[in-house]
Amino acid sequence: MAATKTRTSSFSRNFSTPATTSTPGLKYGPNSTLFVSSGIPDLDKILGGGFALGSLVMVMEDTEAPHHMLLLRNFMSQGLVHNQPLLYASPSRDPRTFLGTLPNPASSKDDKSHNRDTEQEKALRIAWQYKKYFGEHQQNSDGLRDGKQLEYCNDFDLRKPLERHFLTGQLIDCISLQDCANLTTFRDRCSTFLSQLPRYDGKISCAGRIAIQSFCAPQCEFSSMEWEMLSLIRSLKSMVRSSNAVAVITFPSSVVSPSFSKRCQHLADTLLSVKAIPDEDKELATLLTGYQDMVGLLNIHKVARLNTQVPAILEATTFSMKLRKRRLLVLECINQAPVDGSSGTSYATSGSCSSSSKTGTLDF
Amino acid sequence: MDRTSNLVDEAMAMESGGVVLIEDCVETNGAFILHHLIKRHLSPPQSSLLIFVAFAQPFSHYDRILRKMGCNLVVQRDNKRLLFLDMLMLECPDGDGSKTCEVGLRALFGKIQKAVEVGALAESKGNITIMIDDISLMEVAAHGSSNHVLDFLQYCHTLTTQFGCSLVALNHKDVYLSRNEATLILQLEHLADVVIKVEPLATGLATDVHGQVTVINKGRRIEDDERFGRSMNKLKNFHFRVKDNIVDYFYPGSRT
Numbered sequence: 001m002a003a004t005k006t007r008t009s010s011f012s013r014n015f016s017t018p019a020t021t022s023t024p025g026l027k028y029g030p031n032s033t034l035f036v037s038s039g040i041p042d043l044d045k046i047l048g049g050g051f052a053l054g055s056l057v058m059v060m061e062d063t064e065a066p067h068h069m070l071l072l073r074n075f076m077s078q079g080l081v082h083n084q085p086l087l088y089a090s091p092s093r094d095p096r097t098f099l100g101t102l103p104n105p106a107s108s109k110d111d112k113s114h115n116r117d118t119e120q121e122k123a124l125r126i127a128w129q130y131k132k133y134f135g136e137h138q139q140n141s142d143g144l145r146d147g148k149q150l151e152y153c154n155d156f157d158l159r160k161p162l163e164r165h166f167l168t169g170q171l172i173d174c175i176s177l178q179d180c181a182n183l184t185t186f187r188d189r190c191s192t193f194l195s196q197l198p199r200y201d202g203k204i205s206c207a208g209r210i211a212i213q214s215f216c217a218p219q220c221e222f223s224s225m226e227w228e229m230l231s232l233i234r235s236l237k238s239m240v241r242s243s244n245a246v247a248v249i250t251f252p253s254s255v256v257s258p259s260f261s262k263r264c265q266h267l268a269d270t271l272l273s274v275k276a277i278p279d280e281d282k283e284l285a286t287l288l289t290g291y292q293d294m295v296g297l298l299n300i301h302k303v304a305r306l307n308t309q310v311p312a313i314l315e316a317t318t319f320s321m322k323l324r325k326r327r328l329l330v331l332e333c334i335n336q337a338p339v340d341g342s343s344g345t346s347y348a349t350s351g352s353c354s355s356s357s358k359t360g361t362l363d364f
Numbered sequence: 365m366d367r368t369s370n371l372v373d374e375a376m377a378m379e380s381g382g383v384v385l386i387e388d389c390v391e392t393n394g395a396f397i398l399h400h401l402i403k404r405h406l407s408p409p410q411s412s413l414l415i416f417v418a419f420a421q422p423f424s425h426y427d428r429i430l431r432k433m434g435c436n437l438v439v440q441r442d443n444k445r446l447l448f449l450d451m452l453m454l455e456c457p458d459g460d461g462s463k464t465c466e467v468g469l470r471a472l473f474g475k476i477q478k479a480v481e482v483g484a485l486a487e488s489k490g491n492i493t494i495m496i497d498d499i500s501l502m503e504v505a506a507h508g509s510s511n512h513v514l515d516f517l518q519y520c521h522t523l524t525t526q527f528g529c530s531l532v533a534l535n536h537k538d539v540y541l542s543r544n545e546a547t548l549i550l551q552l553e554h555l556a557d558v559v560i561k562v563e564p565l566a567t568g569l570a571t572d573v574h575g576q577v578t579v580i581n582k583g584r585r586i587e588d589d590e591r592f593g594r595s596m597n598k599l600k601n602f603h604f605r606v607k608d609n610i611v612d613y614f615y616p617g618s619r620t
Binding site: 226230234241242265267271305310311314317 | 390391392393395396399422424425428429432452453500501504505507508536538539540541542545569570571574606607608611
């Protein structure tokens with residue numbers, strides 16, 4: 001035998017690259033959903049691709065810390081980098097000024113390499129049927145060589161403001177919620193914004209983003225009209241569902257009534273919450289590793305499940321928000337620090353009936 | 365055709381007529397029970413009519429899910445066995461307040477009543493089922509007037525007694541937190557013959573068990589002489605795991 005023939009079975013999996021969208025800002029996911037990036041690579045990974053197109057994302061704020069702004073900023077910048085129209089609403093009098101605080105994509109010198117190495121290692125373990133979802137890494141490396149930011153998700157440098165050319169000539173609409181006496185005008189503006197992005201099953205050219213910050217903040221006149229606000233969120237959800245857009249709404253859940261907050265939580269397709277971490281908390285410092293670098297906590301309560309009934313069970317739902325090199329937002333799983341045997345407060349007393357906190361003889 | 369029934373079907377033990385209330389919460393979504401009931405009502409041998417009032421999700425969402433479960437909603441809709449009322453954009457506009465909400469819900473009830481009457485007149489000996497996607501969203505559409513929502517549901521209930529059709533509704537239990545807000549959910553629980561509660565596991569998240577479902581059957585549909593000497597309220601608790609095409613129900617602890 002001159003050449004050994006490789007035996008091929010009658011079954012052959014086609015490893016052809018999946019249908020990639022021509023637009024870099026969109027990615028195909030399971031159950032014929034499309035994803036847009038949240039602007040935070042770790043969050044995209046956790047959510048299984050990003051924010052589903054047509055979904056409503058709600059973020060419950062912590063009134064003690066502005067971490068929801070980090071999420072919003074990355075979300076908005078990512079949209080602008082990908083030329084996606086943006087509608088931004090906030091309770092401030094002049095929302096346009098917020099655009100000046102949007103971050104710029106980080107220069108791709110050393111940041112990407114660390115990500116790619118870990119991904120390639122993991123790729124060895126992923127079964128073949130999931131390979132098609134990792135096709136993006138080839139795209140990533142190509143994008144880097146070109147020098148242009150054509151990646152699906154950028155790392156954003158929170159210290160550098162977004163370059164001017166992203167902000168001009170864009171379809172950016174800013175609305176001040178304080179100017180909206182009642183919500184019908186706001187709803188109409190959202191409706192006109194979304195009417196330029198109709199959903200149809202053909203080729204999708206463009207996706208839009210809506211970012212609403214601190215929706216029920218007390219400065220707004222309508223903040224006491226709970227049913228009106230719910231009605232607006234509900235109609236916004238339906239409008240977003242039938243168009244190519246993603247809406248992110250942040251709201252201070254502690255300021256509104258609990259049942260209103262619950263209704264909003266039910267309305268959300270994807271539900272996140274941010275929490276502040278107190279500085280210099282010695283107890284937390286002993287409990288968690290890397291406590292000093294943590295900026296806040298991010299909790300993922302619900303992940304959007306469009307077109308499917310199977311819930312998304314995540315391996316972990318609480319992540320710590322850290323700023324790597326003080327400028328890039330990363331999310332990490334919480335790691336409990338090793339329990340110090342001598343103090344033994346966590347395990348030793350939990351089994352015992354006595355309330356003494358001293359380490360007894362039963363010290364596991 | 366043999367229809368395999370799962371544990372929840374047996375616990376429900378409902379032939380026709382009656383009110384089923386599904387309660388869920390943020391942590392565990394109870395819509396999969398709705399999907400299962402849709403499939404059950406639309407599959408042969410019964411030729412039933414299903415009237416689905418959707419407040420939460422559009423038709424495409426249900427179509428995709430049911431297709432994976434082996435039920436084609438488009439075909440059923442064309443064959444007039446499914447009437448899908450998309451109420452996602454139902455709004456009772458501001459202005460007159462309660463009057464317009466009433467009008468909106470009244471119109472909706474009119475449509476349902478007409479469909480039920482037409483369905484009852486049809487010669488096929490099937491059951492008619494009315495399913496309401498999400499009552500808490502109906503409240504939002506009615507701008508919070510739970511009285512109108514209750515009236516609407518009471519009217520639907522009269523249809524069940526008059527025409528022998530069933531009513532299935534889903535509501536979110538954790539929305540009604542304080543005592544005075546709880547009127548709607550308490551009235552619904554009283555009205556219902558079967559209450560299905562979907563909750564997360566007490567121990568937290570797990571990949572192979574998605575939650576627990578408790579079926580409370582008030583036994584109202586059992587014949588009088590059978591009921592004698594039997595406990596009226598049957599409570600069954602199962603764990604479940606949701607998959608794309610089917611939901612596995614099993615007794616707690618029996619899944620290795």
